[in-house]
Amino acid sequence: MRRLFGDILVPRATTVALWAWVVFNLALVAWVGLQSLKDSGQVWLSPFALPDTIEWGNYSAAWKAAGFSAAALNSTVLTVVGSLLIVALSAPAAYVLARSDRRAAGRLTGYFAMGLSIPVQTIVIPIIVIKLSVSTFMIDWVTGWWDNRITLLVFQVVLSLPFAVFVLTGYMRSLPHEIEEAAELDGAGPLRAFVQVVLPVAKPGVMTVLILNVIGLWNETLLALLITPTPEERTLPAALLSLYGSMQYSSDWGALFAGIVILVYPMIVLYLWLGRRIVEGMTAGIGK
Structure with missing residues (x-):
């Protein structure tokens, strides 16, 4: 009886x-x-009340x-380009790892999984x-100029690859081998089979990795502070920290x-809109 009671109580408590x-x-x-629609006096005097006037x-x-115009453009370009590069690099790598029978x-x-445990x-x-x-x-020997945003993009892609490859490898392993065999019977080579057959079937997993990287790159702060x-x-995110430094005095x-x-709400809306797809993509390859 005690065991039965515990089996019922623990899931409910969780x-x-x-x-x-x-x-x-x-x-x-x-x-x-709510606070973003108040003036400073209302924020301090009535933090939990509705705004008297919408500001x-x-x-x-x-x-x-905060100079959000340039910052928003930088974040958008880096997020879009970085997320697409991560998917373009991780999908073929995950496919090879998932289908290879070699011990390596x-x-x-395992090395990609170890990369997840290294804090930035x-x-x-x-x-x-x-x-x-x-x-x-680059400035002294190659082009005569260099943009630190390119360096930031490279670091964002490199540091995001372990997670993307690890997730997609598990997802690729859940795909049946019959889809490639059918493509081979139709005369498709390995590259064509991967692009035209495997990738469309693996779209849920690829979209999950893409969305999670969009959210992660959009919110990346430490690398932006170090490199740009x-x-x-x-x-x-860096512009928001600069805004905090100025607004706390004014x-x-x-x-x-x-x-x-401005920074947080777009990603919250994106996650609420595509949250179910993210969960489906994350759990489809579990245990494989």
Whole structure:
């Protein structure tokens, strides 16, 4: 009886805890949006009340003060290009690892999994050294100029590849071998079979990796701070930190909350819209 009671109680307690955590986060997101529509006085005096007057000017003030125009363009270009490069590189690698019978394939998959356990904070010094070396080499010996945003893009792609390859390898293993055999019977070579047959079938897993990398690259802050120090090169997270540094002295807290909304809300909407597809893609290859 005690065991039966525990088997019933534990799942219910877990469900309640998860729903409580979801409600807390949704309430926090709504609260941030509410503060972005108030002036500084209302933020401090009535933090949980509805705004007396809606201050849409907070968004224009935050946009101008932080230079969000250039930062938004940088974030958009880096996120789109970086996510597509990650998928373009990780999908073929994952397919080869999933279909190979060699022992080295298993070890390589393990190495990619090990890459997930390395925090970016532990390689800050090598990142800075490489960044300085690359820019100096390109300026002095190759092109005569260099843009740190290219370095940032390369680091974002390289550091995101272990997760992408690991997830797609598990997904590719869940695909039946019959689809390639049917393509071979139709006269398709390995490359054509991969592009025209395997990739369309693996679309849920590929889309999952693409969406997760879009969210991750959009919110990337540490690398942007390390590699792109100038205002013209910085991305939205770095611009938001700069906005915080200026707004805390002018006490324009409504504009600061508006800057948070500009950065965070697009990714929240994207995740709410495609969340089910992400979960399906993550769990389709589990146990393979």
